[in-house]
Amino acid sequence: MNIKMVLFDLDGTLLPMDQDEFTKGYFSLLARKAAPRGYEPKGLVDAIWSGTAAMVNNDGSKTNEEAFWKRFAEIYGEKALKDYPMFEDFYKNEFNGAKSCCGFNPKAAQAVRKIKEAGYRTALATNPIFPAIATESRIRWAGLEPTDFEMYTTYENMRFCKPNTLYYTDMTKKLGVLPEECLMVGNDVSEDMVAASIGMKVFLLTDCMINKERADISVYPNGVFDELLKYMEIN
Numbered sequence: 001m002n003i004k005m006v007l008f009d010l011d012g013t014l015l016p017m018d019q020d021e022f023t024k025g026y027f028s029l030l031a032r033k034a035a036p037r038g039y040e041p042k043g044l045v046d047a048i049w050s051g052t053a054a055m056v057n058n059d060g061s062k063t064n065e066e067a068f069w070k071r072f073a074e075i076y077g078e079k080a081l082k083d084y085p086m087f088e089d090f091y092k093n094e095f096n097g098a099k100s101c102c103g104f105n106p107k108a109a110q111a112v113r114k115i116k117e118a119g120y121r122t123a124l125a126t127n128p129i130f131p132a133i134a135t136e137s138r139i140r141w142a143g144l145e146p147t148d149f150e151m152y153t154t155y156e157n158m159r160f161c162k163p164n165t166l167y168y169t170d171m172t173k174k175l176g177v178l179p180e181e182c183l184m185v186g187n188d189v190s191e192d193m194v195a196a197s198i199g200m201k202v203f204l205l206t207d208c209m210i211n212k213e214r215a216d217i218s219v220y221p222n223g224v225f226d227e228l229l230k231y232m233e234i235n
Contacts, residue, residue, distance in 0.1 A: 001201060001232070005177045006115050007168075008149075009186030010126035010135070012208035014112070015142040016103030019210065025101035033090045037083055039076075047075045055129050056161045060170075064128050064155035091134045099141045105207065107225040109143035116148070118234045123175055124152035125184060127162045127191065131155055151175060162191040165198050185228060189215050196220075203228050 008014055011022070027048070031041035054071035055064040062070070073080045116122055126135060132154040136146045146152060151174060153167075160167040172179050179199040186192025186202075188210040196202045204222035211217065221231050229235075 001183070002181060003120065003183045003201065003232075004181040005121045005123060005172075005175060005183070006232075007123050007125040007171070007182055007184045007195070007200075008112065009184075009188065009192050009205075010124055010138055010142065012187040012210060013185060013192075013205045014105075014108040014124075014144065015138055016105050016108075016208050017101065018208070022098060022101045026095070026098040029094045029097050030090055033094050034083075034086070037086060038079075047072055050075060052129055055155060056164075058159055058161065060159040060166065062159065064158050064161065065131070068129075068155060088131070088133070091131050091137075095134055096137055099137075102138075102141055104141070104143065105225070106143060109148075111225040111229060112144060112148055114229060114234055115232065118232070120232075121175075121177075122149050123171070124149040125168070125171060125186070125192075126153055128153040128155050128158035128167070129161060132157075162188075163194045165194060168195045168198055168200065183232070189213065189217060189220075193220055203231060 011017055012019060027045050031039070031044055034044055035041070051068040051071045054067045058064055058067045069081065112122060124139065135152055135154050139146050139152065153171060158167065158170065160170055168179065168184070172182060183201045183203060184192055184195035185205060187205045187208050189204065190213055193202050193204060202220055204217055204220040205224070205228070206222050207224055
């Protein structure tokens with residue numbers, strides 16, 4: 001394989017989780033933090049989903065952070081922008097309570113380190129809908145450090161989201177590699193395996209696989225971390 005760069009998804013890939021359980025726990029913590037500032041829980045959750053949709057539909061004219069806060073301010077007005085420090089404080093502190101909603105697989109960090117030792121470059125291709133500070137926390141929950149990756153995508157540094165292929169194109173440009181020089185490792189068939197359509201090689205991690213469309217996964221190399229290392233011919 002003419003691979004230089006291995007891109008890893010985070011949630012459900014390096015960090016085992018049930019997406020629904022994690023989201024429920026995360027939103028519960030955020031609602032508790034925001035309640036004293038007058039945010040009603042259901043309205044807050046609906047607004048966050050609306051802001052997330054704005055990021056997913058981002059046309060690249062702004063960062064995902066700008067897309068989110070523009071939509072959030074349309075819902076709550078200038079009050080939302082004044083409360084930015086409160087949300088930032090949440091991600092620094094209370095957000096870490098959501099770790100209890102995640103699992104842990106030591107083979108994830110072991111695989112990343114073995115792949116790096118074998119001479120491959122590594123980057124974290126997690127859907128950039130979270131602030132950097134939240135992404136850095138989730139990296140650590142997986143037993144890794146942000147410095148294990150040349151780049152990790154966040155809502156501050158990206159203008160597209162998965163499954164938009166422009167997300168992957170933009171990332172490869174930032175990393176200075178061609179798509180065909182990359183291997184994308186992820187657990188979501190529709191969001192991660194779409195990287196194959198721009199020429200990337202892909203590997204589907206099946207531990208916490210998401211396959212909403214019930215696609216035929218036999219068309220992708222797939223398995224657990226031991227099988228990923230075998231696929232890459234790393235002992």
